[in-house]
Amino acid sequence: MQKCTVKDIFKEINFSESELAIVEEKFEEIYPKKGEILLLPGQPVPYQYFVCDGCLRTYFISEIGKEYTMQFAVNDWWISDYTAFFTGGLSMFYIDCVKDSIIYKISKEDMELLYKQVPQVESFFRIKMERFFASFQKRILSDLALTAEEKYLRFLKAYPNIEQHIKNYHLASYLGITTESLSRVRKELAKK
């Protein structure tokens, strides 16, 4: 696995030494193992997570036990139950670890502190949010408008090299299709 530093998280920023020290002390490095659960529903969500190496997944389980995958986060992605993280409510989602990972986590309080202490960090996150937002807008459109095959191809493009780590029913639950449809799509594509 590939380690990274807090400096790598903020590639775009040129911190002074004292700023870097302030930023570094806000992050904690953790090493969740495949299958480990980082968040359960109904809990406060104090952290967001930066994936240095590995893969985390947020998902929702309905009353009748059906599972829906909201997001996979691979290297260089951020992940959390953002509704709860940003609004201070309780989680709706599970977050689990898809493969052994190296993760940096930071709390909401420490982020707010950072915005004041190192204002470049606020710009950094504003820009990150804009990009997330654009990718969520694409996701919503994709859920509404694309065929199963188009959704699958879009996933492969957005998440290269992650498919082999993901269970078929997790991927299907992300795409909003059945595992049978996913198999059919793969067979059709193999013929092309």
Next chain:
Amino acid sequence: MQKCTVKDIFKEINFSESELAIVEEKFEEIYPKKGEILLLPGQPVPYQYFVCDGCLRTYFISEIGKEYTMQFAVNDWWISDYTAFFTGGLSMFYIDCVKDSIIYKISKEDMELLYKQVPQVESFFRIKMERFFASFQKRILSDLALTAEEKYLRFLKAYPNIEQHIKNYHLASYLGITTESLSRVRKELAKK
């Protein structure tokens, strides 16, 4: 219709007089009429829009002519083709005016300037983005996990008093259901 000032857009901020003057000169007030189109696909997206009063809608039309509604924006909401607006690409969406509206628009360049000139504005938009993000996360989950009836009820809660202005097939295309399903859902609910 209810007019508003630039100050109303930034309710949470206490600007000094000179700051307010800087902010005000970046916004332009426009009065689009019902049916007017503010954005076509394949264009640069220089503006985002704040709905002072009225309703705007972003939608996508597929190759086979099917229409998908991404967002309705009612009073106090922001709207744009955010993927293009934030990334500088070309639009995928139409934006049209659902009912006569009073809108403030601001360009991307002016926003970037504002962030430098009045840093509170950057915090304001970072927090707005967080809330948008939370609402988009809910929308994705809703598209994946809710029944037609649950989606419809969620819409009514999120957009009170707007249903009467929206065409049935626009609402259905927002909910990702057919107009027949929408009628069925309304009938079922009327019986309850």
